[in-house]
Amino acid sequence: MGEIPYKGLGMVIITVLVSLALLIYIGADYSESRIKNRVSHGNSTDVWWERSFILVCPLH
Amino acid sequence: MPTSLIKKIDEKYHLRHFAWVIVIIASIIQMVGSTIRNVFGVMVDPMSETFGWSQGQIGLGYAIAALCTALFSPVSGIIGDLIGARKTMAIGTVLFLVGMVWTATASSIIEFYIAYGVVLGIAQSIYLVPIVPAVVSWFKRGTGIGTGAMMVAWSIGPALSIQALAICFEYFGWQNTFLIFGIFGSIIIAVCLLFFYDSPEKKSTLPYGWMSTDNKSEIKGILWNSKSQKLIFKTDSFWHLVNIHFWGCVGHAVILVAVIPMAVNQGISLVAASGVLSIIAIASIFSRFTAPIIGDKYGSKPIIFISFLGQGLSVLLLLNASTIFDFYLFAILFGLPYGGEGTVVPIINKQYYGRFPMGTTYGWQLFGAGIGMAIGGVIPGIVFDITGGYVFAIWVSALSSLWGALIVLMLSSTKEMIVEYST
Numbered sequence: 001m002g003e004i005p006y007k008g009l010g011m012v013i014i015t016v017l018v019s020l021a022l023l024i025y026i027g028a029d030y031s032e033s034r035i036k037n038r039v040s041h042g043n044s045t046d047v048w049w050e051r052s053f054i055l056v057c058p059l060h
Numbered sequence: 061m062p063t064s065l066i067k068k069i070d071e072k073y074h075l076r077h078f079a080w081v082i083v084i085i086a087s088i089i090q091m092v093g094s095t096i097r098n099v100f101g102v103m104v105d106p107m108s109e110t111f112g113w114s115q116g117q118i119g120l121g122y123a124i125a126a127l128c129t130a131l132f133s134p135v136s137g138i139i140g141d142l143i144g145a146r147k148t149m150a151i152g153t154v155l156f157l158v159g160m161v162w163t164a165t166a167s168s169i170i171e172f173y174i175a176y177g178v179v180l181g182i183a184q185s186i187y188l189v190p191i192v193p194a195v196v197s198w199f200k201r202g203t204g205i206g207t208g209a210m211m212v213a214w215s216i217g218p219a220l221s222i223q224a225l226a227i228c229f230e231y232f233g234w235q236n237t238f239l240i241f242g243i244f245g246s247i248i249i250a251v252c253l254l255f256f257y258d259s260p261e262k263k264s265t266l267p268y269g270w271m272s273t274d275n276k277s278e279i280k281g282i283l284w285n286s287k288s289q290k291l292i293f294k295t296d297s298f299w300h301l302v303n304i305h306f307w308g309c310v311g312h313a314v315i316l317v318a319v320i321p322m323a324v325n326q327g328i329s330l331v332a333a334s335g336v337l338s339i340i341a342i343a344s345i346f347s348r349f350t351a352p353i354i355g356d357k358y359g360s361k362p363i364i365f366i367s368f369l370g371q372g373l374s375v376l377l378l379l380n381a382s383t384i385f386d387f388y389l390f391a392i393l394f395g396l397p398y399g400g401e402g403t404v405v406p407i408i409n410k411q412y413y414g415r416f417p418m419g420t421t422y423g424w425q426l427f428g429a430g431i432g433m434a435i436g437g438v439i440p441g442i443v444f445d446i447t448g449g450y451v452f453a454i455w456v457s458a459l460s461s462l463w464g465a466l467i468v469l470m471l472s473s474t475k476e477m478i479v480e481y482s483t
Contacts, residue, residue, distance in 0.1 A: 008299025011467055015303050019435065022456070026442055033446050 028057035078260070079198040079206060079268035085252040086195045086210045089149065091217030092245045093187030096125070096156075096180045102225050106234040107172075117169055121176045123434065128181025130430020133189050136182075137423020140190025141284035144258040145419070152186030153249045159183055160242025164235045189426055193418035196406045197259045201269025203410055204356025208349040211403040215345040267415075284417040291479045292413055292421055297472045301405065304364070304471075305428035307464030308401050311371055313436025314457035315378075315394065316340075321440070322378060322450050323387045332384050336391045343395025351400030352407050359475070360408035363400060365468040370397030372461030378454050402429065411474040416481065436460070 031050035038045060054060050069075065100122050107118055140148045162175035192210070199206045228237040257263040261282075292298050316337070323333035347367070355363045374393040381387050405425060409418050436457070443453040472478050 003294065005294055005296040005299055007470060008296035008303075011470070012299050012303050015306060023435075026439070026446070029446050030442050 024053060024057045025059060027053040028060035032060055073202070073205070074268065077268050078257070078263060078265060081255060082195055082198050082257070083206050083209050085256050086191045087213035087217075088252055089187055089191055089249055090210065090213040091221060092249055093156075093184055094214065094217040094221060096159075096184045096187075097218075100125075102222065102229055103234050106229060110234070111167075111169075113169055113172075118172075121173050123438075124173050124177025125181035125184070126430060126434045126437070128178050129185040129188070130427055130434060132182045132185040133426040133430060134420065134423040136185045136189040137193075137419035137421070137426075139186075140193070140419035140423070141289075141417045144262075145190035145194035146253055146256050146258050148186055148190045149249070149256075150253055152183050153246050153253070155179055155183035155186065156249070157242050157246040160238050160245070164238035164242065185423075185426070185430075189423045190419050192406050193409070193422050194256075194258050196410055196418060197415060198267055199269055200267040200274065200415075201271075202356070203407055204353035206268065207356075207403065207406050208352040211348040211352065212345055214403075215341050215348055215399070218341070282415050282417065284420070288416055288479070288481045289420055291481065292416070295412070295472070295478050296470070297412055297478060298421065298424075300467050300471050301408070302424050302428035304368070304464050304467050305402065305405070305425045306432040307460045307467065308368060308371070309429045309432030310436035310439075311368075311375070311457050311461035311464065312394075312398050312401070313433045314439050314453050314460075315375060317437050318440035318444075318450055318453055319378070319387070319391075321444070322381070323384070325450070326382050326387075328384050328387065333387070335384075336387045339388055339391035340395040340398065343392050344399025347396045347399030348403045351404050355404040355407045359473075360404045360411055361468065361471050361474050364404050364408065364471075365465055367397040367401040367404075368461050368465035368468055370394075371401055372458045372465060375454055375458040375461065379451065408471075408474060412472065412478045414477050414479075414481075416479075432460075 027049075031047075031053040034047075035050055073080075104115055104118050107113060108115060136148065136152075139151075159175055159179035162179060163172065166172045166175050192207075195206060195210055196203055225237060225241070228240060232240065260267045319336050319340075320330070320333045323336055324330055351363050351367065371394065374390060374397065377386065377390045377393065381390055406418070406422065409421055409425075413421065439456055440450060440453040443456075444450060
């Protein structure tokens, strides 16, 4: 038995990274749709978390 | 039931062994504990009417409770290992009583978040975590049937408590119902705890299934110690099991939250759509009972793999489901693997780590499960808001379960223990 369980910890790290990536992607998509919806109603309110999601996501 | 049949069952399963009393007590505690989560669905509207709080504000209370349960699970496990399941659950019962009475008398949303979210969330983790390893410790052999019998309470408990709660809400109002359930639930658990023993060693008896040929050194109480727990932390399988719990719970949380709206979206009536969840619950009772027995007899790894694979593949049926028949067929094919997916875990813990106290290990596994339930629970709503449909959520659910199945393949063989404790 090794001192550090590389495989187990490695898979947990992958889980955390995949979950974060999914959270950022869905969050950015959700933010984009909320902003578009507001703009179409003539409202240009700036919401910090929406801006943050879009800033962090490379696909949005 | 004819007496000859009872005699045969008694001969086979030794019904007078105290382990069965422990299983019954654990089942009752699980049923009362499940009230905390199940009460939520019925209390949203009455609370909204009483205080004028929005559904979103009340829903946040549920999210806080779910998160507190998940985050506190490892702590519950550690406390259970250190002071024993009985004392830990006595603390949980005090928290349950305080939380229920406080929720009933709460007048502000912050008070509600603390009483229901934090206090009852922690109480729930205490009811969920230490009891399962305690039951497992009562069995040397036949762990599967003992665990299976207790796990059935997870399905039957909600079915009974939700009906009882709905009737009480109607007659007594939600505040009085909380008081009644809080006081009576606490009394029931307190009485059960009087007859509860953490392990056979504490009752000076032998575990169920003990044979004279077994290693006698095992009879002496196995005490929790950080050195042996570190050996468990150093196995890949410990981390894989936390991870597997996470993905499995993301996989079914998405479905449990979204399947009714999905069916309604296809033009199916709400009453007929509600039947999908009922069928899932009924189908899962069968596998909750049988999966631990099969896992105990033939090895847990294959049964967990099949459950994850079945859960992931059955979800894909929803991509083309449009009639009530499609949804009910899905409910059966999903309910069977869903029921078997998590209930084998206490068995695999025992196969890997022997009779060493399992509270801390199981607590971390339920931590993974709780986080998975929380994330999986919010995905469908957000996805629907963005895309106007559930296709993306279905794929998230399916891929989560299939990814979980892949990690199951990385688990060590269950043929022998994977740690060697120094004596």
